[in-house]
Amino acid sequence: MTHPxxxxxxxxxxxxxxxxxxxxxxTLSHSELISRVEAAAGDLAARGVxxxxxxxxxxxNSWRHVVAYLAILRAGAVWTPxxxxxxxxxxxxxxxxxxxxxxxxxxxxxxxAGASANPLSLETWLDGLGAATPTPPPPxxxxxxxxxxxxxxTGGSTGVPKGVVQSQASGAAALRSxxxxxxxxxxxxxxxxxxxxxxxxxYVLPVLAAGGAHILLAEPDRAAIxxxxxxxxxxxxxxxxxxxxxxxxxxxxxxxxxxxRHLTYSAAPMSPDRIAQAIFRFxxxxxxxxxxxxxxxxxxxxxxxxxxxPDMRASVGRPFADTPVxxxxxxxxxxxxxxxEIMVGGDLTRTHYLDAPELTAASxxxxxxxxxxIGRIDxxxxxxxxxxxxxxxxxxGYNVYPGEVEAAxxxxxxxxxxxxxxxxxxxxxxxxxxxxxxxxxxDAAAIxxxxxxxxxxxxxxxxLHLLDALPRNPVxxxxxxxxxxxxxxxxxxxxxxxx
Numbered sequence: 001m002t003h004p005x006x007x008x009x010x011x012x013x014x015x016x017x018x019x020x021x022x023x024x025x026x027t028l029s030h031s032e033l034i035s036r037v038e039a040a041a042g043d044l045a046a047r048g049v050x051x052x053x054x055x056x057x058x059x060x061n062s063w064r065h066v067v068a069y070l071a072i073l074r075a076g077a078v079w080t081p082x083x084x085x086x087x088x089x090x091x092x093x094x095x096x097x098x099x100x101x102x103x104x105x106x107x108x109x110x111x112x113a114g115a116s117a118n119p120l121s122l123e124t125w126l127d128g129l130g131a132a133t134p135t136p137p138p139p140x141x142x143x144x145x146x147x148x149x150x151x152x153x154t155g156g157s158t159g160v161p162k163g164v165v166q167s168q169a170s171g172a173a174a175l176r177s178x179x180x181x182x183x184x185x186x187x188x189x190x191x192x193x194x195x196x197x198x199x200x201x202x203y204v205l206p207v208l209a210a211g212g213a214h215i216l217l218a219e220p221d222r223a224a225i226x227x228x229x230x231x232x233x234x235x236x237x238x239x240x241x242x243x244x245x246x247x248x249x250x251x252x253x254x255x256x257x258x259x260x261r262h263l264t265y266s267a268a269p270m271s272p273d274r275i276a277q278a279i280f281r282f283x284x285x286x287x288x289x290x291x292x293x294x295x296x297x298x299x300x301x302x303x304x305x306x307x308x309x310p311d312m313r314a315s316v317g318r319p320f321a322d323t324p325v326x327x328x329x330x331x332x333x334x335x336x337x338x339x340x341e342i343m344v345g346g347d348l349t350r351t352h353y354l355d356a357p358e359l360t361a362a363s364x365x366x367x368x369x370x371x372x373x374i375g376r377i378d379x380x381x382x383x384x385x386x387x388x389x390x391x392x393x394x395x396x397g398y399n400v401y402p403g404e405v406e407a408a409x410x411x412x413x414x415x416x417x418x419x420x421x422x423x424x425x426x427x428x429x430x431x432x433x434x435x436x437x438x439x440x441x442x443d444a445a446a447i448x449x450x451x452x453x454x455x456x457x458x459x460x461x462x463x464l465h466l467l468d469a470l471p472r473n474p475v476x477x478x479x480x481x482x483x484x485x486x487x488x489x490x491x492x493x494x495x496x497x498x499x
Contacts, residue, residue, distance in 0.1 A: 002141075002143045002172065003073070003141050003142065003143050003144075003149075003190045004073065004149065004168065004171040004172050004175050004205055004460055005070065005073040005074050005141060005205070005311070006043050006141060006143075007175060007205040007206065007208065007209035008034060008037065008070060008074075008205060008209070009034065009207055010209040010210075011209070011210075011211055012030070012031075012034070013187075014186075014211065015030040015186060015211035016029065016030055016031040017029055017030075017031065017482045018030055018186060018211055018213070019213045020029060020032070020033040020104070020110055020188075020208060020213050020214070021033060021066055021213065021214055022214070022215045022216065022217060023062055023063040023216040026063050028063055028108070030208070030211065033066075033067065033070075033208075034334060034444040036067045036126070036129070037067055037070045038074065038137065038138060039072055039129045039134075039135045040067055040068065040074075040125075040126060040129060040135075040299070041070075041071040041072075041074035041075040042101070042135040042136045042137050043071075043125075043129055043135045043136075044071060044072070044075040044077065044138075045075055045136065045138050045139055046136055047102065048101070049075055049077050049101055049102060050075070050076060050077070051075075051076035051077070051142060051147070052076070052077070052078065052140075052147070052148060053077045053078065053101040053102075054077065054078040054080045054081045054098050054099065054100050054101060054151055055072045055075075055077045055078065055079065055080060055100065055101060055102045055103070055104065056081075056082050056095055056100045056102070056103035056104065056116070056312050057069060057072065057079065057080065057081055057082065057099065057103075057104045057122075057197070057342075058081075058082035058083075058084055058091060058103065058104070058105045058106070058109045058112070058113040058150055058197075059084070059104065059105065059106035059108075059109055059122055059197075060084060060106060060108050060109065060195075060219075060327055061192055061193070061195065061196050061200075061216045061217060061218050062106065062216055062218060063216060064106065064122050064123065064126050064396075065106070065196050065216075066196070066204060066214065066216070066491035067121075067126060068104050068122060068126065068431060069196065069201065069322075070204070073149070074138055074141070075138055075139070076139065076141070076142055077101070078148045078149065078150060078151050078165075079149070079150045079151070080094075080098050080100060080150070080151040080199065081093070081152060081196070081197035081198070081406070082094055082103070082113060082114075082151075082197060082496065083195055083197040083198065083475070084108070084109035084112045084113070084197075084250050085112070085195070085474035086112065086474045087112055087114075087263075088111060088112055088113065088114040088115075089114065090114070090161075090474075091112060091113055091114035092114030092115040092143050093114075094114075094153050094163075095113075095114055095115065095116055095117070095159075096115075096252055097163060097354065097355075098151055098163065098312040098354070100116070100117065100118070101118065101186075102118050102119075102120055103116040103117075103118060103120065103123065103317075104120050104122045104125065104129060105119055105120070105122060106121075106122040106123060107121070107122075107123055108218070112152075121343070135137045138188050138222075142158065143168070144168060144351065145167060145168050145169035145172075145347070146167055146168070146169065148165050148166070148167060148168075148244065149166050149167055149168045149169050149170065150165075150166050151163055151164070151165050151166075151354060152166065152198075152293050152463030153293075154293045154492065156408050162293075162352050162354070162356070163353060163354030163355070163356075164293045164294055164352075164353060164354070165351060165352050165353070165354055166293075166296060166350075166351050167316045167350040167351060167461030169268060169347040169350040170295075170296060170347060171296075171352050172299045172347065173298070173304075173322055173323065173346060173348040173350075174202050174291075174296045174337045174345040174348060175202070175205055175206050175209075175433065176322065176380060177297070177298035177301075177320040177321075177323065177348075178202060178203065178206045178297065178298060179206040179209070179210070179286075180320070180321070181237060181289075181298070181303070181320070182206070182262060182300050184206055184207050184209070184210035184212050184235075184413060185210050185211070185212065185282045186210060186212055187212065187234070188207060188210060188212035188213070188235060189212065189213050189214075189215055189232045189233050189234050189235075189259070190203055190207045190213070190214050190215070190233070190234070190235045190236065190237075191214075191215050191217065191225070191229070191233045191235070191236040192204075192214045192216050192217065193216065193217045193220050193225055193236065193242070194220075194237055194238050194239065194242075197233070198267075198475055199237065199266060199291075199296070200237055201295055202296060202297045203235075203237060207235075212234075213408055215228055215232070215372070219237075220242055220245075221340070222245060222246055222249055224248060224250075225242075226246065226249060226252060229256075230252070230256050230257060232259060233257075233259060233260055234259045234260060234261050235260075235261065235262040235264070235477075236260070236262070236263055236264065237264045237266065237407065238263075238264075238265060239264075239265060239266070239267045239268060239476040240265045240267075240268050240269070240270045240274070241268070241417075241472075241476060242263055243263070243270070244274070244416070246281075246458060247277060247278065247281050249382075252281065253319050254281070254282060254283030254284075255283075257282060257283060257285070258426050260283070260285050261280065261285055262285055262287050262304060263278070263285045263286050263287070264286075264287045264288060264289060265286070265288050266288060266289045266290070266291070266297070267475060267476055267477060268476065268477055268478070269316075269403070269406075269407070270288070271407060271410040272310065272313050272314050272402065272411075273410070273411055274410070275307065275313045276313075277309070278445065279307070279308065284304050284305070284307075284308045284347055285304050286304060286306070286307050287293070287301065287302060287303050287304050287307055288301065288302045288316055288317065289301045289316075289317075289318065290383070290385070291348075292371060292373075294349065294351050294363065294371070295323070295344045295348045295349045295351070295369055296348065296373070298318040298320050298323065299319065299320070299323055299325065299342075299344050299348070299371075299383075300316050300318055300319050300320065300323075300325065300346060300383050301316075301317045301318070301320060302316060302318075302363060303313060303317070312320035312380075312382060314384060315378070315382035315383055315384045316382075316383050316385055317382065317383065318381050318382060318383070319381075319383070320348075320400075321344070322346050322347065322348070323344060323346040323348045324344070324345040324346055324351075325342060325343065325344055325377070325383060326343045326345070326368060327339060327340035327341065327342060327343065327376075327377060328341040328343050328368075328370070330483045331407075334366070334368070336377065337377050338376065339374070339375070339386070340375070341370060341371065341372070341373065341374055341375075341377040341389055342371040342373045342374070342375040342376070342383070342385075343365065343368035343369065343370060343371065344369045345367065345368050345369070346367065346370060349368075349369040351369075353394065365418075368443055372387060372388055372389050372390060373386075373387070373388060373389070374386040374387050374388065374389050374392075374403075375449075385402025386401045386403050386404060387402050387403035387404065388401075388402075388403075391403075391480065393420075393422040393430050393432055394429060394430055395422065395425075395428045395429060395430045395431065395432050395458070396427075396428050396429065396458065398430075398458045400432060400458065402420035402421065402480070403420075404418070404455060404459055405418070405420035405432065405434055405451070405455070405459050405460075405461065406418045406419060406420050406434070406451075407438060408451045408454045408459070409447070409451055409461075410452075411415045411454070412446075412450050412451070414438050414439045414441075414442040414446075414447065415436050415437070415438050415442070415447065416436075416437045416438060416439070416453030417436065417437045417470050417478070417480050418434055418436045418437075419434065419435050419436075419470050419480060419483045420432065420433070420434040421433055421434070421435075421483060421484045421487075423482050423484070428462070428479040431462050431463070432459070432460075432462055432464075433461050433462060433463045433464070433465065433487065434460050434461035434464055434465070435464075435466075435467050435470060435483050435486070435487055436464060436465070436466060436467070437441065437466075437468070437469055437470055442466065444464050447464060448461065448464060454495050465487040466467050467483070467486060467487075470483055471483060471486060
């Protein structure tokens with residue numbers, strides 16, 4: 001097993017003159033990219049950054065971001081991404097917890113990066129390399145499956161963000177699975193519009209390994225995205241919210257995207273109805289991946305061909321070849337079919353929590369990673385997500401997962417998005433409630449009747465709240481606790497108490 005950075009050098013001679021990065025007016029070939037990465041990695045080593053040292057990177061999507069990311073890996077250091085959208089307070093906390101040797105920050109992120117012990121301007125650093133004084137070569141690449149590859153902080157949607165140390169083995173497993181899933185070639189053009197500080201980063205190396213290129217967008221401008229999709233993009237990864245925003249734009253149909261073969265969503269679910277709408281607008285190119293920081297990106301996947309089958313699109317697909325999946329039942333049995341907590345094995349799960357061995361131990365069961373997600377595997381081997389085990393609501397003696405309620409609410413044509421939660425109740429124990437982002441003329445009675453008809457009275461919210469938008473964390477996930485807080489305060493307008 002080898003360090004994932006070796007993929008950068010795959011087919012080096014054949015792809016040397018092919019474009020690797022497009023960023024506005026800047027185009028870098030593969031040979032130019034590798035030269036810049038080597039110089040930057042050598043400079044990091046000259047600054048005392050060595051294997052195992054953690055280097056922060058807080059930047060918007062750009063060619064400099066990609067060069068810095070690859071240089072950190074090439075130097076044997078541990079890439080620690082910091083999303084500019086986190087804000088200064090959260091990024092300061094992450095930097096302190098990570099004990100960073102160096103933090104690379106672009107100009108646009110200088111205020112949101114937070115307090116850094118050893119900050120370095122990304123522009124000043126990279127633009128100054130290769131001038132009068134050549135940089136020394138970087139040290140040889142060290143292949144060590146158990147060595148740290150990246151340190152990422154979870155989204156914190158279920159509590160305080162945890163630091164997850166991903167190993168070389170975990171990074172390599174994700175790279176292999178993505179390469180197999182997409183079948184990247186030298187002709188691929190991947191649109192990097194989702195933040196490279198998160199899941200989008202996993203596409204960098206498999207695309208480059210095949211000789212393909214990345215088109216980099218710093219902001220999710222809808223017009224710019226659609227222009228790229230219509231002209232040269234073959235693959236793109238984005239959250240469902242961005243797909244929904246794009247579908248709100250007029251003037252396009254599947255024939256407008258001749259090269260597009262994968263429009264992949266992740267980070268949050270999409271209802272079968274929304275998927276059908278996306279396929280109608282973009283063509284049979286929609287796909288999905290299921291993963292989490294502790295098992296990045298590639299636990300399961302559903303291809304465009306599979307997504308075209310209405311009976312399959314309610315699932316998140318089948319496990320990847322090197323990533324076995326089991327279910328832990330209420331009786332403590334590990335099963336391949338049925339319902340229970342989703343358990344994952346294989347190299348993808350070779351991760352651990354930062355400075356929290358007891359938390360790491362608690363996340364394992366007989367060598368399997370406990371995802372905290374509740375799921376069902378059907379007779380065809382397809383995994384269906386039900387909800388988070390920590391989010392289980394016991395109302396009137398019945399077990400209800402918010403995901404079941406949200407899925408039903410999202411099917412209603414007036415509902416754009418939904419989030420279910422509970423509040424203490426003297427009668428029910430926990431009272432099931434939900435917040436929806438809905439059309440202005442949404443009818444609460446009709447929505448509750450719609451939900452009751454589909455999933456029964458037990459899983460129908462006792463109270464429905466209308467919010468202008470559901471609050472999200474910087475990763476784009478809805479934060480249930482924040483939704484609950486908004487509904488308790490003046491930000492909420494209860495539509496109706498369900499009976």
